[in-house]
Amino acid sequence: MADSETPSSVTSAELFKAAAEYLRPADLEQVQQAYQVAERAHAGQLRKSGEPYIIHPISVALILTEWHLDHQALSAALLHDTVEDTVVTSADIHTQFGQSISDLVEGVSKLDRLEFQTEQQAQAENFRKMLLAMARDVRVILIKLADRLHNMRTLKSMGSQKQRRIARETLDIYVPIANRLGLHKLYQELDDLGFRYLFPHRHAVLSKALRAARGNRREIVSKIQTALEQRLQSFDIEAQIKGREKHLSSIYQKMLEKSLSFSQVQDIYGFRVIVSDIPRCYLALGALHTLYKPIPGKFKDYIAIPKTNGYQSLHTTLFGPFGTPVEIQIRTQDMHKIAESGVASHWLYKSSASPLSEVQKKTHQWLQSLLEYQSESGDAIEFLEHIKVDLFPDAVYVFTPKGTIKSLPRGSTAVDFAYDVHTDIGHHCVAAKINDQLMSLRTLLSNGDRVEVITEEGASPNPAWLNYVVTAKARAKIRHYLRTLRQDDAKVLGERLLNQALRALNIEPNEVGTAQWDALIKQDRCHSRDEILAEIGLGKRLNFVVARTLLSKSGDESSPALAEGRTTITIRGSEGMAIQLAPCCRPIPGDPIIGLVKKGQGLLIHTQDCPTIRRSRSDPEKWIDVAWENLQAQLYEVAIKVLALNRRGVLATIATAIAEAQSNIDSVAIAKADGAYSEINFTVQVRDRQHLAVLMQNLREIPEVVRLTRLQN
Numbered sequence: 001m002a003d004s005e006t007p008s009s010v011t012s013a014e015l016f017k018a019a020a021e022y023l024r025p026a027d028l029e030q031v032q033q034a035y036q037v038a039e040r041a042h043a044g045q046l047r048k049s050g051e052p053y054i055i056h057p058i059s060v061a062l063i064l065t066e067w068h069l070d071h072q073a074l075s076a077a078l079l080h081d082t083v084e085d086t087v088v089t090s091a092d093i094h095t096q097f098g099q100s101i102s103d104l105v106e107g108v109s110k111l112d113r114l115e116f117q118t119e120q121q122a123q124a125e126n127f128r129k130m131l132l133a134m135a136r137d138v139r140v141i142l143i144k145l146a147d148r149l150h151n152m153r154t155l156k157s158m159g160s161q162k163q164r165r166i167a168r169e170t171l172d173i174y175v176p177i178a179n180r181l182g183l184h185k186l187y188q189e190l191d192d193l194g195f196r197y198l199f200p201h202r203h204a205v206l207s208k209a210l211r212a213a214r215g216n217r218r219e220i221v222s223k224i225q226t227a228l229e230q231r232l233q234s235f236d237i238e239a240q241i242k243g244r245e246k247h248l249s250s251i252y253q254k255m256l257e258k259s260l261s262f263s264q265v266q267d268i269y270g271f272r273v274i275v276s277d278i279p280r281c282y283l284a285l286g287a288l289h290t291l292y293k294p295i296p297g298k299f300k301d302y303i304a305i306p307k308t309n310g311y312q313s314l315h316t317t318l319f320g321p322f323g324t325p326v327e328i329q330i331r332t333q334d335m336h337k338i339a340e341s342g343v344a345s346h347w348l349y350k351s352s353a354s355p356l357s358e359v360q361k362k363t364h365q366w367l368q369s370l371l372e373y374q375s376e377s378g379d380a381i382e383f384l385e386h387i388k389v390d391l392f393p394d395a396v397y398v399f400t401p402k403g404t405i406k407s408l409p410r411g412s413t414a415v416d417f418a419y420d421v422h423t424d425i426g427h428h429c430v431a432a433k434i435n436d437q438l439m440s441l442r443t444l445l446s447n448g449d450r451v452e453v454i455t456e457e458g459a460s461p462n463p464a465w466l467n468y469v470v471t472a473k474a475r476a477k478i479r480h481y482l483r484t485l486r487q488d489d490a491k492v493l494g495e496r497l498l499n500q501a502l503r504a505l506n507i508e509p510n511e512v513g514t515a516q517w518d519a520l521i522k523q524d525r526c527h528s529r530d531e532i533l534a535e536i537g538l539g540k541r542l543n544f545v546v547a548r549t550l551l552s553k554s555g556d557e558s559s560p561a562l563a564e565g566r567t568t569i570t571i572r573g574s575e576g577m578a579i580q581l582a583p584c585c586r587p588i589p590g591d592p593i594i595g596l597v598k599k600g601q602g603l604l605i606h607t608q609d610c611p612t613i614r615r616s617r618s619d620p621e622k623w624i625d626v627a628w629e630n631l632q633a634q635l636y637e638v639a640i641k642v643l644a645l646n647r648r649g650v651l652a653t654i655a656t657a658i659a660e661a662q663s664n665i666d667s668v669a670i671a672k673a674d675g676a677y678s679e680i681n682f683t684v685q686v687r688d689r690q691h692l693a694v695l696m697q698n699l700r701e702i703p704e705v706v707r708l709t710r711l712q713n
């Protein structure tokens with residue numbers, strides 16, 4: 001890696017030269033195109049150092065060439081800041097460079113948007129997990145690490161406060177990730193740079209002391225090296241021996257941990273012995289133990305039991321001459337490669353041998369165990385192209401308003417979050433702000449979301465929450481609350497819920513007459529109004545349903561419940577209400593849905609991600625939790641947009657594919673047609689989400705089809 005003292009201005013020519021050494025010409029061309037786009041986008045922008053901004057993406061890509069990363073990663077590295085900082089959009093990148101590169105750029109941008117705020121140790125661990133969970137492609141992390149390395153190398157031009165903040169973040173977040181992924185060289189450089197900017201004074205003193213010590217001990221070191229070489233030779237073991245110096249921050253760590261002064265840290269020097277195979281590792285170990293006595297308790301066999309990041313070696317410390325402890329690491333060449341470049345060693349060494357060399361097999365196995373990923377294909381190349389990091393598949397990491405990170409099970413909702421913060425917050429929550437947007441309590445949380453719970457003093461748990469909370473804590477607390485409700489408390493809660501529902505329909509509770517109540521009591525064979533209210537409070541009836549039924553008993557023709565004919569859809573939580581599928585998002589069975597009560601229209605069913613409903617989220621009282629249920633065979637309309645290459649007969653091909661999926665076309669409209677592409681809108685009929693998926697798959701297999709979107713709104 002380049003000298004970190006002087007950030008040199010790299011040129012695109014250097015990058016292309018480095019990439020040309022291992023990329024195919026066609027792939028190199030794409031990297032050059034990515035460069036053109038990045039160069040134009042960043043034109044005129046300067047870095048803090050005064051250099052043109054483009055120097056940064058070039059440097060990041062150049063770091064990646066040291067690992068021989070593929071052309072997609074290099075292109076993405078060149079483009080990594082365009083979406084955030086220039087007019088280039090991710091759609092532009094998608095159109096020009098395709099899905100993989102745009103996914104990589106999007107992945108890096110997403111990580112950039114996360115802000116790490118607190119200085120607590122436990123928080124750092126969660127933040128690292130969140131980063132890894134969000135970057136679903138190993139290459140995203142490698143780009144991000146290279147980005148950080150270049151920023152650290154050029155940190156000099158920042159103010160000292162910013163230097164300290166970035167250095168601290170690097171040490172807390174990126175250094176451990178680099179270590180975990182086995183990227184040893186990068187890890188050391190980042191670690192040293194972090195140390196240097198966080199503790200400039202200590203760094204200066206220590207490096208001076210180290211330089212002096214190096215001079216003093218040079219003679220001893222070369223004596224020891226010769227002795228080691230001769231001993232191995234006399235045992236007929238061919239080996240490469242290299243002197244090895246500990247890096248500054250690890251010496252500093254040792255001084256801190258063991259409260260030593262610099263002069264007391266003796267094992268500054270170590271040696272690395274590289275031999276041809278595993279048996280020779282143990283032979284070399286035995287041979288060296290005959291030269292100097294091993295220090296008891298210092299021997300570690302990382303060959304038999306590799307470190308979790310895949311590292312393998314034998315470690316031993318010997319009593320050297322003049323009382324100097326001598327640290328020895330013994331490993332094979334393959335182990336050495338992994339020790340230096342870790343997860344990146346696959347790319348680095350893939351061209352050097354047959355496709356499934358020993359290194360690759362090991363990298364492969366290691367990644368599998370590390371990433372808990374089961375590859376279906378035995379092909380290592382394909383494996384790595386498709387590798388997705390899912391280090392923490394069962395968890396989702398979100399921020400509290402104060403920047404604390406919470407880990408919740410996948411599938412958790414805002415209600416789970418509220419109960420996780422505090423039982424009282426759970427009991428009084430009414431809505432949530434997710435990334436500053438008002439959202440329903442049942443919204444699923446995603447990695448990196450910033451979640452703020454909105455509470456109201458008089459609010460109490462809604463029995464319907466039990467339908468979707470996933471954490472044991474939330475479930476237990478809600479159940480407990482409902483169980484402890486006495487009959488009259490349940491009645492009070494039920495009445496409040498009913499009044500809310502009535503007001504949402506613009507009816508004042510006292511406008512509901514005794515006749516209406518009596519009709520309802522008779523219809524449902526209940527004993528009293530209080531019984532119905534208590535049942536609402538206990539979650540046995542839904543407030544909106546009771547409100548609607550009451551209104552329908554008024555005999556008023558204009559009553560909303562009667563205004564619409566019923567559909568044949570069955571939706572849990574909607575009994576007795578007129579149901580309409582919202583024309584904006586056209587939900588189909590299988591879509592996550594939410595009900596919105598609208599005066600005069602009954603219950604409108606939207607998909608949970610419908611943009612329309614997002615706008616009316618400010619009024620959470622009008623929402624009802626609903627779910628698909630007992631579906632009869634029925635067809636639903638769905639709108640899809642197809643972007644296809646203009647070729648003769650393409651429309652017919654698409655229509656055939658739709659028919660083959662056993663779906664009918666309701667309407668077709670050519671939305672846009674310019675030179676090469678046509679945008680065609682179809683309305684088709686499907687049974688449910690699964691049926692739609694089959695249809696979409698059929699369409700995707702048509703070579704002319706470039707993009708496919710389900711239209712919602």
Ligand code: MN
Nearest residue numbers: 056080081147
């Ligand atoms: Mn950057």
